[in-house]
Amino acid sequence: MTRFDAKVAFVTGGAQGFGAAFCRSLVTEGASVVVADIDETRAENTATELREAGFEALAVHCDVADENAVAGAVARAVDAFGGIDILINNAGLHLTRYNQPFSSMPREDVRALFDVNVFGIVNTSIACLEAMRSRGGGTIVNVSSMAAYNPITAYGVSKLTVRALTIALAHDFASAGIRCNAIAPGLIGTDSALADLPQAFVDSIVEDRQLVHRLGRTDDIVAMMLYLCSDESSFVTGETFKVSGGTPLWI
Numbered sequence: 434m435t436r437f438d439a440k441v442a443f444v445t446g447g448a449q450g451f452g453a454a455f456c457r458s459l460v461t462e463g464a465s466v467v468v469a470d471i472d473e474t475r476a477e478n479t480a481t482e483l484r485e486a487g488f489e490a491l492a493v494h495c496d497v498a499d500e501n502a503v504a505g506a507v508a509r510a511v512d513a514f515g516g517i518d519i520l521i522n523n524a525g526l527h528l529t530r531y532n533q534p535f536s537s538m539p540r541e542d543v544r545a546l547f548d549v550n551v552f553g554i555v556n557t558s559i560a561c562l563e564a565m566r567s568r569g570g571g572t573i574v575n576v577s578s579m580a581a582y583n584p585i586t587a588y589g590v591s592k593l594t595v596r597a598l599t600i601a602l603a604h605d606f607a608s609a610g611i612r613c614n615a616i617a618p619g620l621i622g623t624d625s626a627l628a629d630l631p632q633a634f635v636d637s638i639v640e641d642r643q644l645v646h647r648l649g650r651t652d653d654i655v656a657m658m659l660y661l662c663s664d665e666s667s668f669v670t671g672e673t674f675k676v677s678g679g680t681p682l683w684i
């Protein structure tokens with residue numbers, strides 16, 4: 434018996450990085466997963482890897498910024514698996530290009546950032562509401578960031594909005610039996626983050642800003658995600674949890 438037997442999980446940005454790690458851990462715990470990503474090829478590769486390992490997985494092309502595309506992707510998931518119990522709002526734009534003050538960014542980049550990081554969560558959560566309500570409820574986990582605690586860039590503001598959205602959706606969806614929480618990761622060594630950041634910057638975060646002096650791993654975030662999706666957290670909703678090696682600790 435595993436924690437998510439007969440459950441269906443819809444993971445945005447599921448093709449790589451955190452998203453793929455979330456998919457791998459959820460199937461291991463018994464769930465069927467929907468790998469929803471704008472990168473169709475990578476999503477299909479991830480789903481194929483899971484199916485070849487004997488798990489239930491479906492890749493769906495999905496741009497979370499596009500309300501109609503999201504509705505279509507959710508409908509495909511429901512057709513395939515009968516409903517949705519777990520929604521992981523992980524897809525996000527996060528590279529240095531978006532980690533800039535508003536005055537340094539082309540307005541189209543700001544718009545794209547908020548379309549994905551903020552509207553993406555609204556689109557996907559609303560699209561999944563009935564599919565979750567009809568199963569008697571479920572859980573949503575949003576991926577914020579430690580940047581939300583010092584929101585001096587457009588990215589930080591988008592991720593602070595994710596914390597606020599987590600509270601709003603927890604209220605909005607409570608009567609449907611849906612809990613909504615968020616994770617605020619510190620620097621985690623996904624391929625995309627490491628390719629984007631100079632090694633000296635990564636070292637300075639680990640050595641000078643964290644209390645736990647090792648680079649964060651996807652497993653650190655996976656563990657929190659599994660807790661927030663499980664019945665162990667059945668009394669927890671509307672919260673954002675930092676997973677950052679203690680970077681930095683503010684009240």
Ligand SMILES: NC(=O)c1ccc[n+]([C@@H]2O[C@H](COP(=O)([O-])OP(=O)(O)OC[C@H]3O[C@@H](n4cnc5c(N)ncnc54)[C@H](O)[C@@H]3O)[C@@H](O)[C@H]2O)c1
Pocket residue numbers: 445446447448449450451452469470471472475495496497498523524525526527549576577578579617618619620621622623624625626
């Ligand atoms: N890696 C870190 O250190 C770190 C720290 C804090 C927060 N985060 C957040 O975690 C999440 C995942 O980070 P990651 O490092 O795994 O990123 P990543 O760039 O490796 O993966 C992101 C995935 O999202 C997909 N995606 C992008 N835009 C999309 C869209 N419009 N619709 C659907 N899918 C889309 C990409 O194709 C990709 O598969 C992001 O929300 C990021 O902001 C990451």
